[in-house]
Amino acid sequence: MDLVIAGGTVATAGGAIVTDIGVADGRIVQLGGQMSAANTIDADGLYVLPGGVDPHVHLSPPVTGPGEHSWTDDFEIGSRAALAGGVTTLGNMSFSRQGEQMIEGLERDLADADANCIADYFQHPVLLTPDEEGIEQIATLNAMGHPSIKIFLSFRRFDRNVDGFLTAMRKAAEVGSVMLIHCEDAAAMGCCGQMLDEAGRTAHRHYPESRPVEAERIATERAVGYCEITGAPSYIVHLSSEAALQACRNARARDLPLYVETRPIYLHLEKSRFDEPDGAKYAGAPPLRDDSDRDALWAGIADGTVSTVATDHAPWTLEQKTDPSLTAANLRQGMAELETIMPMLWSLGVAPGRMSLNRFVEVTSTNPAKLFGMYPQKGCIAPGSDADLVVWDPNETRTIDGSTMHSAAGYSPYDGWDVTGWPRLTLSRGDIVAEGSKVVGQPGRGQLVPRRPFERP
Numbered sequence: 001m002d003l004v005i006a007g008g009t010v011a012t013a014g015g016a017i018v019t020d021i022g023v024a025d026g027r028i029v030q031l032g033g034q035m036s037a038a039n040t041i042d043a044d045g046l047y048v049l050p051g052g053v054d055p056h057v058h059l060s061p062p063v064t065g066p067g068e069h070s071w072t073d074d075f076e077i078g079s080r081a082a083l084a085g086g087v088t089t090l091g092n093m094s095f096s097r098q099g100e101q102m103i104e105g106l107e108r109d110l111a112d113a114d115a116n117c118i119a120d121y122f123q124h125p126v127l128l129t130p131d132e133e134g135i136e137q138i139a140t141l142n143a144m145g146h147p148s149i150k151i152f153l154s155f156r157r158f159d160r161n162v163d164g165f166l167t168a169m170r171k172a173a174e175v176g177s178v179m180l181i182h183c184e185d186a187a188a189m190g191c192c193g194q195m196l197d198e199a200g201r202t203a204h205r206h207y208p209e210s211r212p213v214e215a216e217r218i219a220t221e222r223a224v225g226y227c228e229i230t231g232a233p234s235y236i237v238h239l240s241s242e243a244a245l246q247a248c249r250n251a252r253a254r255d256l257p258l259y260v261e262t263r264p265i266y267l268h269l270e271k272s273r274f275d276e277p278d279g280a281k282y283a284g285a286p287p288l289r290d291d292s293d294r295d296a297l298w299a300g301i302a303d304g305t306v307s308t309v310a311t312d313h314a315p316w317t318l319e320q321k322t323d324p325s326l327t328a329a330n331l332r333q334g335m336a337e338l339e340t341i342m343p344m345l346w347s348l349g350v351a352p353g354r355m356s357l358n359r360f361v362e363v364t365s366t367n368p369a370k371l372f373g374m375y376p377q378k379g380c381i382a383p384g385s386d387a388d389l390v391v392w393d394p395n396e397t398r399t400i401d402g403s404t405m406h407s408a409a410g411y412s413p414y415d416g417w418d419v420t421g422w423p424r425l426t427l428s429r430g431d432i433v434a435e436g437s438k439v440v441g442q443p444g445r446g447q448l449v450p451r452r453p454f455e456r457p
Contacts, residue, residue, distance in 0.1 A: 001029065001037035003430060008043025008391065011357050012050065012381050013366040021048060023387040026429035030383060043391050046424060049361060050381050051088025051388030052342050055124075055368040056180075056237055056261060058314035058334065059092050059117075060109045071314045071334055072408035076443045078313060078338060079118040081406035083434040083441060085339040086423040087119065088388040089378050089449060091310075091368070093150055094123040102127060102137050106146065110448065117446030118439065119428060120388070122372065124180055126150045128157065130164030135171050142175045147373055147453045150180040150237075153219040154285065158186060169232035176453030178233045178371060183219035183244065184211055184286055193329030204280035206328035208271045208287040213241045216286050220244040224251040224258060233257040233454045235371065238312050240266045240286040242296035249305045257456060259307040259371055262297050264337050264344055265413060267309070270294055281321045282413055283331035284312065301355055301363060307371065309345060309363045311337040315409035336407035339437075340400060340414060342390075346421035351394070373451035387430040396422045406439065 003023040010019050010031070022030035022037065059078040061070035073081065075092075082090055092113065096105030102125035113121050125141055127134055127149050138149055149172060151165055152158060158165060172179050193210045196202060201209070220236060224247055227234035239245060239262050251258045263284065271288040273279055282288055300306035314334030321332050337344075342364055349355040355363075369379025376385050397420040402412030426434035433441030 001035055003039045003041065004035050004037040005041045005043050005048055005389065005391065008046050008048035010048045010381055011361050013358055013362040016357055021381065021389065023430045026387055026431070028381060028383055028385050028387050031381070041391060041425065047392040047394060048381070049086070049390045049392050050365045050379055051390055051426065051428065052086050052364045053089040053091070053368040053374070053379050054082065054087045054310050054313070054338065054341065055091035055308060055372055056310035056312050057090050057092055057338065058312070059090070060094060060112055071316055073313065073315055073336070075113045075116040075121070076118065077406060077408050079446060080439045081336065081338040082119050083426050083428070083439050084406055084423070084437045086342040086390040086392070086426055087338055088426065088428045089374070090117070090119050090121045091372065092121060092123050093126055095126045096128060101133055102141065106141070113446065114444070114448070116443045118433060118441040118443055119446050120449050121446055122374070122449045122451060124148045124150045127168055130161050130168045135164065135168050138168060138171045138177055139175045142177050142453055145451050147176055147451055148178040148180060150182070152182040153222065154182050154184040154186050154189065156186045156190070166226060166230060169226055169230040172233070173231040178235050178454050180235045180237050181223045182237055183216055183223050183239070185215045185219040188212070188215040188218060196328050202327035202329070204283070204326070204328060204331060205274045207274055207280070207283055207331050208289070210329040211285060211287050213243050213289065216241050217243040217247065220247045224248065224256070227251065227256050227258050228254070231257070235259045235261060237261050238263045238284070238286065239306070241289050241293045245296055245300050245305060249300070252305060260300065260305055261308045261310050262300070262306050263312050264309060264341050265335070266297055267294060268344060268348060269413065278318070278322050280326065280331050281318055281335070281411065283321065283333050284335065285333040298354060301359065306363065307367045309341065310368070311341050313338045315407050317409055318411045335413050336402065336405070336409040339405050339407065340412060340419070343419045343422050344414065346394070347419040351420055367457070370457045371454070373453060373455070374449050378449060387427055389427045390423050391425040392421065393424045394421050396420065396424070398422055405437070
């Protein structure tokens with residue numbers, strides 16, 4: 001064997017046991033029993049977790065025109081942040097440009113990731129125009145090992161092309177591709193933004209009013225209906241509210257193939273943050289909600305309605321976020337969370353008993369690996385699985401300071417928070433790629449993860 005991780009509490013979605021892990025050629029080859037290797041990691045008193053799988057990040061820009069802005073992190077920067085926080089596999093949203101089809105944008109992003117990503121990765125092509133060629137590419141992409149497509153109900157073009165998007169969902173159901181769906185109603189948000197402008201309520205504190213719960217609930221109910229009609233496996237991204245969650249709970253009670261993702265910000269923050277002088281830095285889509293919504297999402301994690309916690313990592317600098325020329329209806333959305341997603345969820349979820357250790361592993365690793373066709377290669381600690389492992393110190397406490405972290409944003413929405421529970425070591429395919437917050441893996445070592453068509457978990 002190349003490596004033995006000895007004496008740690010090995011945690012999976014199904015349980016936890018103190019045992020040793022043997023690694024050879026980048027894969028786990030033995031759990032427990034006698035083993036020896038040239039290198040041994042002493043994990044006594046620590047946990048050994050499967051590496052995090054974040055299925056929702058933005059590390060390639062959707063636009064590149066002159067004078068246009070985009071988020072700060074790319075594949076190299078974002079994967080550094082991920083590995084420092086225990087995330088070893090990244091699912092990037094791949095946008096085509098004007099006049100392109102999905103495969104053209106995908107090929108560009110695959111080349112970019114292949115050259116620069118340190119962590120392993122996969123791509124979700126974004127379907128912007130459901131014309132005949134775009135719909136046919138769903139099957140082609142599936143056959144190429146990319147069985148997931150993202151669509152946006154929040155874009156005006158959705159309602160202009162709703163027939164085509166439903167045809168696309170039918171094609172996804174036919175070939176076994178997952179539809180990732182951004183659920184905010186474009187018309188409702190347009191109306192709210194116009195009313196705010198007319199009333200002169202343009203300050204950033206009015207941002208939640210520009211994208212209200214009603215817009216999310218309406219779109220989520222539509223997505224549920226489309227899932228039921230077409231049979232397409234549907235994955236609701238970054239769900240933020242109790243009302244939208246209830247629509248999904250009802251769908252799951254009818255045994256629809258519908259799955260829910262939420263973001264850390266909706267578990268840890270609420271909308272009074274927008275009253276702060278620099279409150280624009282908390283803007284995401286959807287916005288932060290009420291305490292009752294936050295409590296409902298924690299309950300959804302506990303009862304299984306929420307399948308995954310993912311970052312939607314798309315950070316901007318503080319200067320970009322707080323640009324005074326922006327109004328409540330057009331704040332820049334997104335922030336850096338890859339380095340903090342697992343520590344925050346541990347510190348505020350596992351440590352106080354709000355969620356179990358096994359549920360932590362499920363929502364951060366096992367469930368996304370299953371839903372997106374990578375399990376048991378990813379999301380699992382078992383013989384034959386990739387040796388993507390995090391040696392986790394449950395007692396280490398750090399004060400978050402975004403200016404010293406890996407994202408180019410230069411700040412964190414949790415600056416000043418004391419967080420307990422951090423990676424001691426992060427391994428990707430048996431290689432130590434991060435020692436605490438120091439990333440030692442090199443750009444270009446990340447690999448595209450082969451994926452299978454959707455199989456219901």
